[in-house]
Amino acid sequence: MRTKLLKCSDFGLECDAEFRGATVEEVLEQVKKHGMEAHGQTAEQVNSEAVMQIAATKTRDEDGS
Numbered sequence: 322m323r324t325k326l327l328k329c330s331d332f333g334l335e336c337d338a339e340f341r342g343a344t345v346e347e348v349l350e351q352v353k354k355h356g357m358e359a360h361g362q363t364a365e366q367v368n369s370e371a372v373m374q375i376a377a378t379k380t381r382d383e384d385g386s
């Protein structure tokens with residue numbers, strides 16, 4: 322099974338955190354949790370349209386091929 326990968330830096334943050342999951346939804350759940358815990362973002366911020374857009378366009382398969 323391929324693993325999907327998204328990085329915190331994909332959101333323009335200077336952060337090394339990486340998120341992995343089987344689906345974009347799984348990855349997004351981690352992004353939201355991380356955003357609130359590590360970056361002090363609000364639930365509104367992590368559920369914004371901008372975050373969904375970035376997750377949808379930047380999430381890639383980890384092998385990169």
Ligand SMILES: [Zn+2]
Nearest residue numbers: 329336338359
């Ligand atoms: Zn981060």
